[in-house]
Amino acid sequence: MTTVGSDSGKIVLITGASRGIGFEAARLFAAEGHSVILSARDRQRGLSAVDALKAEDLPGSVHFLHLDVTDAASIAGAVEEVTEKFGKLDVLVNNAAILRDHYVKASEVAPDTLDQTLATNVTAVHAMIGAFLPLLRASGQARVINLASGAGQLTWMFDKVWAPAYQISKAGVNAVTRIWATELQPDGIPVNSVCPGWCRTEMGGEEADRSPEEGTSGILWLANEAPATVTGKFFRDQEELDW
Numbered sequence: 001m002t003t004v005g006s007d008s009g010k011i012v013l014i015t016g017a018s019r020g021i022g023f024e025a026a027r028l029f030a031a032e033g034h035s036v037i038l039s040a041r042d043r044q045r046g047l048s049a050v051d052a053l054k055a056e057d058l059p060g061s062v063h064f065l066h067l068d069v070t071d072a073a074s075i076a077g078a079v080e081e082v083t084e085k086f087g088k089l090d091v092l093v094n095n096a097a098i099l100r101d102h103y104v105k106a107s108e109v110a111p112d113t114l115d116q117t118l119a120t121n122v123t124a125v126h127a128m129i130g131a132f133l134p135l136l137r138a139s140g141q142a143r144v145i146n147l148a149s150g151a152g153q154l155t156w157m158f159d160k161v162w163a164p165a166y167q168i169s170k171a172g173v174n175a176v177t178r179i180w181a182t183e184l185q186p187d188g189i190p191v192n193s194v195c196p197g198w199c200r201t202e203m204g205g206e207e208a209d210r211s212p213e214e215g216t217s218g219i220l221w222l223a224n225e226a227p228a229t230v231t232g233k234f235f236r237d238q239e240e241l242d243w
């Protein structure tokens with residue numbers, strides 16, 4: 001694991017953090033003095049992202065972790081590395097996602113596209129929580145935050161369908177949140193979904209009305225300030241959303 005800065009605060013692992021909202025969240029957690037594990041499936045992009053944060057001389061530390069969330073061996077290797085380096089995990093941010101069916105109708109979505117989207121956006125979130133569970137339990141103050149989307153709200157998608165596979169997957173993330181929140185309630189580990197709002201990233205595009213930094217506000221709140229008793233819920237910033 002490549003490390004920059006000093007280890008203190010919480011141990012925070014973010015998936016898909018070489019760009020977009022994940023990268024911005026890594027920057028802000030490190031700015032608060034936490035130890036951030038910036039993970040990315042592309043080693044070069046991940047290392048460049050760590051270098052960019054190093055240049056900011058933030059109070060926390062940033063560690064690069066090579067992780068493809070759709071690859072079971074990659075997840076197992078990541079668990080091994082985090083176990084060796086930290087022995088626990090305080091905050092897991094399941095941020096990585098793909099959007100492959102912008103502006104198509106449900107009738108135009110190939111089953112393969114849906115499979116790939118579900119593999120990254122839903123199955124991988126489930127796999128990550130399961131694989132990191134021993135490290136989360138070792139924390140004593142762990143929190144799990146899953147990036148969902150207003151586009152996955154069942155109440156909303158009847159009127160607004162613009163990416164069927166992605167929207168199905170984001171409804172699925174919310175189900176993953178509910179199911180794991182139920183199982184982990186006795187452990188005192190909150191599991192919540194958060195929508196960052198429409199943000200100017202590669203996924204959100206340039207027309208979006210929020211900066212990536214604004215998109216992280218719900219993530220930071222759930223990691224730092226939300227009562228630990230709040231679990232199995234769906235937020236944008238600090239406002240609870242309908243499913």
Ligand SMILES: NC(=O)c1ccc[n+]([C@@H]2O[C@H](COP(=O)([O-])OP(=O)(O)OC[C@H]3O[C@@H](n4cnc5c(N)ncnc54)[C@H](OP(=O)(O)O)[C@@H]3O)[C@@H](O)[C@H]2O)c1
Pocket residue numbers: 015016017018019020021022040041042045067068069070094095096097098120147148149150195196197198199200201202203204205208
């Ligand atoms: N932007 C928005 O308006 C918006 C709105 C609602 C919800 N969200 C959600 O917020 C999260 C972040 O979105 P974003 O806008 O920052 O997206 P983004 O700019 O497209 O970034 C997505 C990140 O996920 C990574 N990724 C994709 N597949 C992966 C895999 N198999 N393993 C590891 N990493 C993988 C990408 O890595 P590569 O660089 O290797 O591709 C990239 O770093 C997503 O869950 C998204 O659904 C975004």
